[in-house]
Amino acid sequence: MTDHLTPEQRHLVMSHIHGKGTKPELKVRQWLWHHGYRYRLNVKSVPGKPDIVMRKYHTAIFVNGCFWHGHQVELGVRSEEGGVTNSTCCKIPETNREFWVNKIKRNQERDQKNYQVLHDNGWQVIVVWECELKPKRIEETMNRVELQLNDYFLKLHSHKHIPFTYHQETEVPLAAEEINYNRN
Numbered sequence: 001m002t003d004h005l006t007p008e009q010r011h012l013v014m015s016h017i018h019g020k021g022t023k024p025e026l027k028v029r030q031w032l033w034h035h036g037y038r039y040r041l042n043v044k045s046v047p048g049k050p051d052i053v054m055r056k057y058h059t060a061i062f063v064n065g066c067f068w069h070g071h072q073v074e075l076g077v078r079s080e081e082g083g084v085t086n087s088t089c090c091k092i093p094e095t096n097r098e099f100w101v102n103k104i105k106r107n108q109e110r111d112q113k114n115y116q117v118l119h120d121n122g123w124q125v126i127v128v129w130e131c132e133l134k135p136k137r138i139e140e141t142m143n144r145v146e147l148q149l150n151d152y153f154l155k156l157h158s159h160k161h162i163p164f165t166y167h168q169e170t171e172v173p174l175a176a177e178e179i180n181y182n183r184n
């Protein structure tokens with residue numbers, strides 16, 4: 001990969017690498033910690049190695065960099081460069097554009113696969129975007145995350161206490177009652 005890059009592009013790569021993995025993830029962790037949530041980091045046994053794993057909530061949180069994961073970017077067919085539009089937080093360089101488009105597209109495909117595996121195993125996936133963690137937006141963003149955590153926790157636990165047959169049983173007597181009533 002590095003062979004193709006101009007010094008300018010390499011600088012871009014480095015700045016994005018340093019921007020990611022430190023600050024945005026830390027903001028999420030700090031918020032959760034200060035609000036009493038406990039978690040584990042980068043659990044390798046969980047698909048996609050989520051940034052934050054909360055077993056109690058069966059939830060994996062990914063803190064995604066807007067550039068590498070192509071936040072709100074419309075990616076066309078891999079060979080068609082024309083179909084790509086930048087978003088406010090993900091501006092794909094004009095130079096060597098197809099290279100970047102393909103790279104971001106591959107990242108997105110890998111993300112979707114990981115999310116799917118987690119879903120299939122009963123895990124909730126929460127994606128937090130780098131741009132949602134700016135000072136003006138972080139509170140709103142994390143309130144949303146908190147709501148998702150608690151909603152899912154409730155779902156997990158209500159399933160245990162209300163078995164599926166409960167709903168079936170209530171329907172049968174109702175139908176029988178109606179028949180009796182009509183006969184009278």
Ligand SMILES: [Zn+2]
Pocket residue numbers: 066071089090129130131132
């Ligand atoms: Zn973004």
